Amino acid sequence: MRDHSDLQSMNERSLAQQAAVRKATFSPSERKTLRPFSIWEISQFMFQVPADTLRKKLVDDPSLPQGAVEEDGRQRWFSLAEINELRRRLRFRGRSLLPKRPSGRAVRVAVSNFKGGVGKTVVAHHLANAAALDGYRVLVVDFDPQATLTHSMGLIEVKEWNTVWGIMCRDLCREADRIVASYDDPSDCPYPSSDELPDDVQSIGAQRVQDFIQKTAWATIDIIPSCANAAFVEFASAQYRALHKAWSFFGCMSRYLDELPDDQYDIIIFDCPPAIGYQSLNAAFAADILYVPSGPGYWEYDSTTSYLGQLGDALDDISTGFSSIAEDAGIHLPKQFDDIRLLMTRFEASNPLHIAMLDAFQNVFGSDVCKNAIEMTRAVEQSGRFQQSVYEQDYRQMTRETWKRARQSFDAAYGEFKETVLRAWEQREVKHVG
Numbered sequence: 353m354r355d356h357s358d359l360q361s362m363n364e365r366s367l368a369q370q371a372a373v374r375k376a377t378f379s380p381s382e383r384k385t386l387r388p389f390s391i392w393e394i395s396q397f398m399f400q401v402p403a404d405t406l407r408k409k410l411v412d413d414p415s416l417p418q419g420a421v422e423e424d425g426r427q428r429w430f431s432l433a434e435i436n437e438l439r440r441r442l443r444f445r446g447r448s449l450l451p452k453r454p455s456g457r458a459v460r461v462a463v464s465n466f467k468g469g470v471g472k473t474v475v476a477h478h479l480a481n482a483a484a485l486d487g488y489r490v491l492v493v494d495f496d497p498q499a500t501l502t503h504s505m506g507l508i509e510v511k512e513w514n515t516v517w518g519i520m521c522r523d524l525c526r527e528a529d530r531i532v533a534s535y536d537d538p539s540d541c542p543y544p545s546s547d548e549l550p551d552d553v554q555s556i557g558a559q560r561v562q563d564f565i566q567k568t569a570w571a572t573i574d575i576i577p578s579c580a581n582a583a584f585v586e587f588a589s590a591q592y593r594a595l596h597k598a599w600s601f602f603g604c605m606s607r608y609l610d611e612l613p614d615d616q617y618d619i620i621i622f623d624c625p626p627a628i629g630y631q632s633l634n635a636a637f638a639a640d641i642l643y644v645p646s647g648p649g650y651w652e653y654d655s656t657t658s659y660l661g662q663l664g665d666a667l668d669d670i671s672t673g674f675s676s677i678a679e680d681a682g683i684h685l686p687k688q689f690d691d692i693r694l695l696m697t698r699f700e701a702s703n704p705l706h707i708a709m710l711d712a713f714q715n716v717f718g719s720d721v722c723k724n725a726i727e728m729t730r731a732v733e734q735s736g737r738f739q740q741s742v743y744e745q746d747y748r749q750m751t752r753e754t755w756k757r758a759r760q761s762f763d764a765a766y767g768e769f770k771e772t773v774l775r776a777w778e779q780r781e782v783k784h785v786g
C-alpha cells in the first residue's frame with residue numbers, strides 16, 4: 353500500500369533532480385527574444401498601407417527608424433520599439449497609426465473555461481501579441497499553476513510569492529489591517545490583524561504593487577507569472593478564509609489592479625486555469641469582459657455549457673452569501689460584466705462536424721458568439737520550445753501561405769476582440785464623465 357508519504361518522497365526526489373533534468377531537457381540558458389518584423393508584414397498587417405508608400409516615407413525622413421537589412425537579404429526588418437516609434441511619428445493621409453485609447457484604466461479580459469485544452473492559453477497569448485503589435489501596452493496575468501503562458505512568454509524561474517498567490521497573501525494582510533482600523537476601538541475587532549497571520553503570509557504583505565510585475569521579451573507586454581508551486585493556492589486560500597472570516601477573498605485581484613496607475617496599461621488579459629476555484633473567481637471578479645473559448649467537439653460544447661452554469665451559480669452564491677462582507681469592502685454585487693463572448697477555437701472550415709457545431713453555438717448563444725472562429729493551424733502546433741505564437745514565428749520557417757492563413761485567422765479574432773474592448777471602454781468613459 354502507498355500513501356501520502358510516498359507522494360511526498362516522490363516529490364522530494366523529483367525536486368532534488370529538477371535542476372539537472374531541466375538542464376538536460378530544457379536548456380534554461382536559452383532566453384526568449386522577440387524577432388524583428390519585415391517591412392512587408394508591417395505595411396500589410398500592421399499599418400495597412402502599400403509597402404512602397406512606407407518605404408518612401410522612410411527615404412524622405414532619414415531621422416525615422418530605418419530598421420536593419422539582413423546580409424544577403426533585401427527586406428528591412430524593424431524591432432517592436434522601432435515600429436512603435438514609427439507609429440508615433442508617421443501619419444498616412446492624415447491618419448494616425450496610434451490605436452484608439454479612451455481615457456480611464458485598462459480594460460480587463462478573462463480568457464476562461466473550465467474545460468481543459470480548449471485553447472485558452474493560445475487565445476490569451478495571441479490576443480496579447482496582436483494587441484501589442486497594434487500599439488497597445490498589455491499586461492498578462494497567468495492564473496494557471498500549469499504556467500503554460502508564463503513559459504510561452506519566456507519566464508522559467510518564478511517564485512510563488514511573485515504569482516497570484518502572492519497577490520492574495522498581500523491582499524489578506526492589507527484587508528486584515530483595514531478591517532481592524534475600521535473599529536473605533538481596534539481591540540473590539542473579532543478578526544486578526546496582519547501581524548497575527550502566518551509568517552509566510554506576513555512576509556508578502558510588505559511587497560509593493562509593482563513587485564509582482566515582470567518584463568517579457570516584448571517591450572510592451574508585461575506579465576504577472578505563475579509557477580507550479582502556486583498550485584497550492586486553492587488549498588491555502590481555503591485556510592486563509594478560515595483564518596479571517598471577513599476577508600472578501602474573491603476581490604483580491606480586482607483591488608490589486610485598481611492600485612495600478614490608470615495609464616500604465618491599455619489592455620489586461622487573464623489566462624485562467626481549467627477549474628472554478630479561488631483563482632478563477634478572482635479572475636472573474638476582476639474582469640470587465642469574459643472571453644470563453646471552446647473547441648468544436650460535442651464534449652467541448654457540453655463542458656462549456658456546464659462552465660457557464662457553474663460560474664453563474666458561484667457568482668450567484670457570492671452575491672447572496674457575501675453581500676455584507678462585499679459591501680464593507682466597497683465591492684458592488686452582483687458582479688457585472690461589460691460583455692461575455694464565446695469564441696470557437698481549433699476550427700476546421702472543411703470539417704462538416706465543426707460547421708454543425710459552430711451553427712449550434714450560434715443558434716444557442718446568438719450574437720454572443722464571435723463571428724470569426726480561430727482556425728486549427730499547423731503554425732500553432734509546431735511552435736517550438738517556447739510555444740511561440742504565430743506572430744512570433746518567422747514566416748520564412750514555413751510555407752508563407754500557412755503562416756499568412758494562420759495570422760489572418762488570429763488577426764480577424766483580434767479585430768473582433770478589439771471592437772468588444774473599445775465598446776466596453778467607451779461605455780465606461782461615458783459613465784465616468786456623465
Ligand SMILES: Nc1ncnc2c1ncn2[C@@H]1O[C@H](COP(=O)(O)OP(=O)(O)OP(=O)(O)O)[C@@H](O)[C@H]1O
Nearest residue numbers: 468469470471472473474626698727728729732733
Ligand atoms: N488554433 C489552434 N491550432 C492548432 N492547435 C491549437 C490551436 N489552439 C490550441 N491548440 C493546441 O491545443 C492544445 C491546447 O491548447 P491550450 O494550451 O491553449 O489550451 P488550454 O485551454 O489553455 O489548456 P489548459 O486547460 O490545460 O490550460 C495545445 O497543444 C495547443 O498547441
Ligand SMILES: [Mg+2]
Nearest residue numbers: 472473496500
Ligand atoms: Mg491553458
